[in-house]
Amino acid sequence: MYKLRLLLLGLMFTAFLQAQDAGESEVHVSTEESSGEDRSVEVVKKKYTTTGIMPEEAPQIDGALTDAIWDRVPWGGDYIEFQPDENTAPSVQTKFKILYDAKNLYLAFRCYDPEPEKIERRLSRRDGFAGDWVEVNIDSYNDKRSAFSFSITAAGVKGDEFVSNNGNNWDSSWNPIWYTKTKIDSEGWTAEIRIPLSQLKFSDAADQVWGLQSTRRFFREEERSLWQRKPIDQPGWVSEFGELHGLKNLEPQNQLEIQPYTVVRSRSFEADQGNPFEDGSDLDLTAGLDAKIGITNDLTLDLTVNPDFGQVEADPSAIALDGFQIFFREQRPFFVENKNIFELPVSPSIAGNTFGSDNVFYSRRIGRNPQGSPDLNEGEYADIPESTPILGAAKFSGKTQNGWSVGLLESLTARRTATIDANGERTDEVVEPLTNYLVGRLQKDFNEGDTYIGTIFTATNREELPASLDFLHTAAYSGGFDFKHQWNNRDWYLGGSLIWSHILGSEEAILRTQESITHLFQREGASHVAVDPERTSLSGTGGNLQLGKVGNGHWRFESGATWRSPELELNDIGFQRQADDIRHYTWVAYQTLKPDETFRRVGINYNHWAVWDFGGYLNNIRFNTNSFQNWANNWFTNIGFNYAPRQYSNFALRGGPRLRISPELSFWNGLNTDSRKKLSFSFFHNGAKATDNSYWRYSVEAGFSYQPTNALQLSLFPNFSRNEDKLQFVDNLSVDGQPRYLNGSISQETFSMSLRLNYTINPNLTIQYWGQPFISNGLYTDFKTVTDPLAERFENRIRQYGPGEISLSDEVYSVDENGDGNSDFSFGNPDFSFVQFRSNLVIRWEYIPGSELFLVWSQDLTTSGDPNEALLGGLESNIFGDAIPRNTLLLKATYRFAF
Numbered sequence: 001m002y003k004l005r006l007l008l009l010g011l012m013f014t015a016f017l018q019a020q021d022a023g024e025s026e027v028h029v030s031t032e033e034s035s036g037e038d039r040s041v042e043v044v045k046k047k048y049t050t051t052g053i054m055p056e057e058a059p060q061i062d063g064a065l066t067d068a069i070w071d072r073v074p075w076g077g078d079y080i081e082f083q084p085d086e087n088t089a090p091s092v093q094t095k096f097k098i099l100y101d102a103k104n105l106y107l108a109f110r111c112y113d114p115e116p117e118k119i120e121r122r123l124s125r126r127d128g129f130a131g132d133w134v135e136v137n138i139d140s141y142n143d144k145r146s147a148f149s150f151s152i153t154a155a156g157v158k159g160d161e162f163v164s165n166n167g168n169n170w171d172s173s174w175n176p177i178w179y180t181k182t183k184i185d186s187e188g189w190t191a192e193i194r195i196p197l198s199q200l201k202f203s204d205a206a207d208q209v210w211g212l213q214s215t216r217r218f219f220r221e222e223e224r225s226l227w228q229r230k231p232i233d234q235p236g237w238v239s240e241f242g243e244l245h246g247l248k249n250l251e252p253q254n255q256l257e258i259q260p261y262t263v264v265r266s267r268s269f270e271a272d273q274g275n276p277f278e279d280g281s282d283l284d285l286t287a288g289l290d291a292k293i294g295i296t297n298d299l300t301l302d303l304t305v306n307p308d309f310g311q312v313e314a315d316p317s318a319i320a321l322d323g324f325q326i327f328f329r330e331q332r333p334f335f336v337e338n339k340n341i342f343e344l345p346v347s348p349s350i351a352g353n354t355f356g357s358d359n360v361f362y363s364r365r366i367g368r369n370p371q372g373s374p375d376l377n378e379g380e381y382a383d384i385p386e387s388t389p390i391l392g393a394a395k396f397s398g399k400t401q402n403g404w405s406v407g408l409l410e411s412l413t414a415r416r417t418a419t420i421d422a423n424g425e426r427t428d429e430v431v432e433p434l435t436n437y438l439v440g441r442l443q444k445d446f447n448e449g450d451t452y453i454g455t456i457f458t459a460t461n462r463e464e465l466p467a468s469l470d471f472l473h474t475a476a477y478s479g480g481f482d483f484k485h486q487w488n489n490r491d492w493y494l495g496g497s498l499i500w501s502h503i504l505g506s507e508e509a510i511l512r513t514q515e516s517i518t519h520l521f522q523r524e525g526a527s528h529v530a531v532d533p534e535r536t537s538l539s540g541t542g543g544n545l546q547l548g549k550v551g552n553g554h555w556r557f558e559s560g561a562t563w564r565s566p567e568l569e570l571n572d573i574g575f576q577r578q579a580d581d582i583r584h585y586t587w588v589a590y591q592t593l594k595p596d597e598t599f600r601r602v603g604i605n606y607n608h609w610a611v612w613d614f615g616g617y618l619n620n621i622r623f624n625t626n627s628f629q630n631w632a633n634n635w636f637t638n639i640g641f642n643y644a645p646r647q648y649s650n651f652a653l654r655g656g657p658r659l660r661i662s663p664e665l666s667f668w669n670g671l672n673t674d675s676r677k678k679l680s681f682s683f684f685h686n687g688a689k690a691t692d693n694s695y696w697r698y699s700v701e702a703g704f705s706y707q708p709t710n711a712l713q714l715s716l717f718p719n720f721s722r723n724e725d726k727l728q729f730v731d732n733l734s735v736d737g738q739p740r741y742l743n744g745s746i747s748q749e750t751f752s753m754s755l756r757l758n759y760t761i762n763p764n765l766t767i768q769y770w771g772q773p774f775i776s777n778g779l780y781t782d783f784k785t786v787t788d789p790l791a792e793r794f795e796n797r798i799r800q801y802g803p804g805e806i807s808l809s810d811e812v813y814s815v816d817e818n819g820d821g822n823s824d825f826s827f828g829n830p831d832f833s834f835v836q837f838r839s840n841l842v843i844r845w846e847y848i849p850g851s852e853l854f855l856v857w858s859q860d861l862t863t864s865g866d867p868n869e870a871l872l873g874g875l876e877s878n879i880f881g882d883a884i885p886r887n888t889l890l891l892k893a894t895y896r897f898a899f
Contacts, residue, residue: 046228046242048076048212050098052249058101061192063181065108073097075110079216079225084600084630086232086593090225092188094134094216098244102251105195109134111154111216113188120219120676121155121184123711123760125768125844127172129159131710132219134191137163137241139211140202143403144239144449147211148200152180152191155710157763164340166449166490167237173336177257177850177898198253198898201298203401207248211241222634222676232593235490235551239449252297256899259290259850263308263892270884276421277383290334290894299398299406304334307390308892314838314858317752317774321728323517323654324577327357328364335363338397341407342441344456344480344497346576347562347583348546358542358564360456360478360499361439362575366390370416372431372469383419388432390414403445405454411437415463433472434463437573443482450486455479456499460572471512473505476572480543491552496545496560501569503538510535513569517651519579521566524657524739526650528615529566529580540568540579554593559586566614578651585609601630617658619648626668634674642666642688648790656732656741659789660797662690679706682717694794695725703754713758723748727798730780735817735825741789742827743798744780749871751775764846771839771859775875777867778832783813833865835878837885850896861885 051073059067077095081088092112099106111134113119120131135151145166151159162174176199182191202208214227228242263286272278288306295301309332318326330336346358367390374382393411400406416432436459443454460476480499486492503513514521514531521529546560566580587607592599604627611620626640647661666688673680685700703717728746732739757769784800791797806815814823843855863883865874 043229043231043234046076048098048242048244049073050100050244050246052246053099053101055101055103058104058194059099059106059108059192061106061179061181061194063183063190063192065110065190065192069099070097070108073099076227079214079227080229081223082215082226082230082232083224084222084595087229090216090218091221091223092216092218092225094214094225094227096136096214096227100197100247100250103197103253105138105197105200107136107191107193107195109152109191109193109214111188111190113218116184116186116188118220119154119184119189121153121710122707123155123763124153124157124713124758125760125766126157126175126763126846127159127161128157128760129153130157131155132189133157133159133217135159135215135217136193137211137213137215137238138200138244139238139241140200141399141401142209142211143399143401143445144211144236144241145445145452146399147213147238147241148174148176150178150180150193150195152182152193154182154184154189155763156180156182157760162338163238166235166239169340171336171338171340173333174338175850177896179849196253197250198255198294201398202250202252204250204252204297205401208250210244210247211238212244213237213241219676222674233551233553233591235486239490253294254297255292255294255300257292257850258897258899259292259894260287261290261308261892261894262287263890265888265890267886267888269886275381277381277419295396296398298400299396302334302337302395302397304390304393307332307334307393309333314840314860316754316772317836317838319750319776319834321723321746321748321778323651323729325571325575327575330363332363332367334393334395335366338395338407339363341397341405342409342439342456344441344454344482344499346497346499346542346544346564346570348495348544348558348560356577358570358574358576360480360570360574361458362570362573365460365571365573366393366411366437367413368432370418370432371472372418372429374418374420374429374431374468376420377422380420380422382421384431385416385418388413388416403449405441405443405445407439407441409437409439413437429468430466431469433465433469436461439573447485450490451484453481453483455481458573465506470506470508473503473509473513473572475504476569477502478570478574489551492547492549494547496543498541498543499568499570500541501539501567503569503572505536507534507536510538513538515655517578517654518569518571518576519566520651520655522655523650523653524655526613526615526658528613538567538569540565542568554590555588556591557586557588559584561585580613580615580650582612582614583609595632598632599629600632600634601628603628613650617648618646619650619658620644621646634676636672637670639669640667652727652729653741653786653789654729654732656739656786657789659727659786660791662692662694662794664688664690675705678708679704681705690794692794694727695723697721697723697725711760713756715756716753718753719751721750723750726782726794727784727786728780730783730830731827733825733827740825741786743784743786744830745782746778746780748776748778750777751871751875766844767842768844769839769841772837773875773879774834774836774838775865775871775878776832776834777865777869777871777874778830779867780830783815831867833867833869833874835861835863835865835874837861837879848896850898852892852894854890854892856888856890856892858888859885860888 057069059069075095079094081090095110097108122130124130131153133151133153137147137149139147147163149161162171179194216225230240266283268281271280291303293301312331315328342361344360367388391412391414396408413435415434417428418431420427438459440457443452445452457479478501482497484495511533521531542564544562548558550556561584563582564579568579570576589605591603607624622644624642628638644664649659652659668686670684672682681704683702687698689696699721701719705715707713726745727743730742730744752774755771759767784798787799788797811829812826814826817824839859841857845853863878865878
């Protein structure tokens with residue numbers, strides 16, 4: 001051991017002397033071992049020392065690296081391979097220089113390549129990350145948890161992301177103003193970057209140290225190399241950065257940016273004969289303003305007045321038969337930027353997924369579609385707004401040098417009214433009240449970023465509600481706490497959260513919530529919940545706790561629990577599918593650390609979980625094993641299997657009793673060819689089958705992406721699914737005071753196809769098209785009622801109506817249960833055919849950094865087809881037939897004033 005110490009000291013001293021000549025040094029700050037087979041080499045942190053210059057000495061940003069000022073600082077380099085073979089010499093080397101003045105940070109990169117003619121220069125929109133690129137990450141807070149990332153491709157395409165949660169979250173919606181150019185020469189390619197200090201956040205210390213990392217992608221070998229080595233099995237990212245020294249007397253730059261916009265919008269659609277509101281077209285002109293104000297160098301205030309999201313891509317088509325709401329990701333720029341600061345999931349991440357998408361804050365509630373709808377009499381028409389305008393919103397966010405992460409969001413949405421026309425007489429009815437939304441979030445780092453605690457508070461307050469909207473809550477509040485502690489160099493962690501909710505409203509509103517599919521207090525046999533029609537408030541809790549190990553070796557695991565009490569209600573400003581849920585889970589994973597002749601990387605995982613309700617009933621037990629493979633040829637495959645020996649549902653009968661679901665076997669499997677190729681393919685399919693054949697589901701998606709030139713990319717991904725279920729819910733009926741839990745056998749087929757076409761004229765001028773036809777047909781047969789919902793055998797759970805008991809006439813089924821020739825009850829034909837086509841064509845021109853011009857054409861056709869028609873035939877006859885889609889054409893211009 002004594003000799004080993006002497007050897008290490010000698011190596012360190014030699015490295016130190018060599019680094020002084022190179023302008024770079026290494027300092028021991030970690031005893032983390034190598035992730036390779038030899039785990040005896042300590043990781044050391046690198047240090048690069050920059051120097052300040054006068055503004056008049058600044059280099060010209062042309063990518064040439066010919067300015068003499070660059071000679072003021074030495075090169076940093078000696079990159080080490082990260083992927084696929086960590087801690088080995090990379091195929092090509094990279095080096096950089098850094099300078100700064102009072103207003104800007106300057107970087108120069110030399111990316112060596114012995115075959116410069118093979119450098120991949122693919123064009124894309126901002127944040128495309130296509131082809132060869134180099135990246136710098138700057139932890140200017142030096143908090144070891146967050147960083148600013150700037151990437152530049154050999155083609156000159158910029159990428160920028162805000163990194164948080166120690167590298168677990170990369171937010172590409174962050175779009176700072178910065179400048180860059182690249183050049184190809186005989187040695188490879190070069191890049192120059194100028195980053196205004198106003199776009200970074202840092203302290204006012206006289207002598208500063210920032211975290212620093214740089215990544216190079218060598219496209220031909222799909223290889224990543226790093227300036228600061230990071231073992232592949234070492235958790236975290238920002239915490240492993242090297243250090244940038246030499247930053248002296250920097251003055252924080254309080255950011256001030258104002259971005260007004262104006263939009264001209266024209267709509268055309270099929271005229272509705274006799275409807276005065278649907279004459280076939282309309283035209284409007286709107287304007288608004290976005291602003292970004294640096295309150296301090298740490299904290300920023302974002303403001304928006306009457307924001308427009310017309311250039312945002314439409315949501316993909318979807319249909320759900322389980323009654324639960326569908327989660328759609330946020331796409332609106334104001335809410336996407338820094339959204340990670342405001343989120344607090346109800347459940348933790350489980351093997352890369354979550355138990356649903358439940359979250360205390362779901363920004364799509366703000367500006368949602370109006371929730372009310374007027375009741376119309378014969379001959380009446382209504383003009384119902386399609387959305388709720390955001391009158392104004394403010395977002396105060398950032399992170400202080402003391403480790404406080406701050407987020408405060410305030411938004412006010414407009415009162416919306418529907419105009420009702422009755423033979424020329426017009427009245428107004430409120431369909432969405434004036435509503436104020438508030439979200440506050442705080443987190444505090446401790447222990448050099450290895451520990452944090454946080455809290456969140458939300459409030460939704462609506463104006464006095466008219467009788468037509470008495471079903472809405474007058475107010476809703478939620479909040480919570482979260483924490484995470486890591487130790488043993490972040491190998492181990494303990495984390496969790498506790499959340500609560502409190503809603504207020506009329507007796508009608510709270511009754512509606514109690515009986516909604518999220519809660520179902522009225523369900524038969526659930527003694528731990530009960531409907532109280534006199535309640536005017538409801539309070540609930542939820543949360544999670546997890547313990548895990550994620551680093552230092554091949555093995556990882558996590559075990560934990562999560563819960564949602566029956567009364568938890570987050571849907572005024574959050575997202576929650578169901579309440580009354582307790583889960584315990586454990587997952588264990590094995591990963592390879594070194595590539596071999598067959599694989600670059602392989603992972604094998606095992607999971608199991610169990611689900612109870614608050615009545616103590618064990619509703620689900622599920623086991624899973626899965627694996628992913630990254631092959632030597634850079635193909636990816638995955639496969640997984642589930643077995644659920646025990647399944648019960650509190651929600652399948654929509655207020656009826658708890659229902660046994662037959663045991664299930666399911667699988668998934670996918671393949672992706674090398675995405676670097678001009679032509680790449682992907683295939684994914686999954687399926688599930690009850691062991692007694694009472695249901696089965698199968699879905700398959702296969703498609704391709706083709707890039708014939710550096711500027712043009714085309715992708716096409718069709719999807720087909722089939723659902724056969726002998727116990728699909730139809731309705732709950734009352735017959736002579738007795739319940740009938742009506743179900744049927746459904747045969748459902750769904751087809752959709754996502755088409756994308758991207759043409760990049762240059763990094764600042766792009767044309768993008770997205771289109772998706774969608775059709776889903778469902779046919780119901782073999783109607784039945786549930787008689788013994790907990791019976792072990794499927795046949796004993798139901799009573800199926802025979803041919804002499806049920807008949808169809810004029811789209812109404814009549815049921816004669818007792819055979820006396822008279823109908824005991826009836827119900828409408830539930831067969832359906834949902835057809836939709838949505839598309840967007842967007843021309844985007846960033847004519848100066850931060851200022852954009854959009855020309856957008858969008859189409860939306862939504863209609864009902866004939867469920868008995870063949871699937872593709874129904875798609876053709878409805879979408880490509882005589883139906884007229886709703887067309888929208890808009891021109892949007894923004895200009896970004898930066899001070």
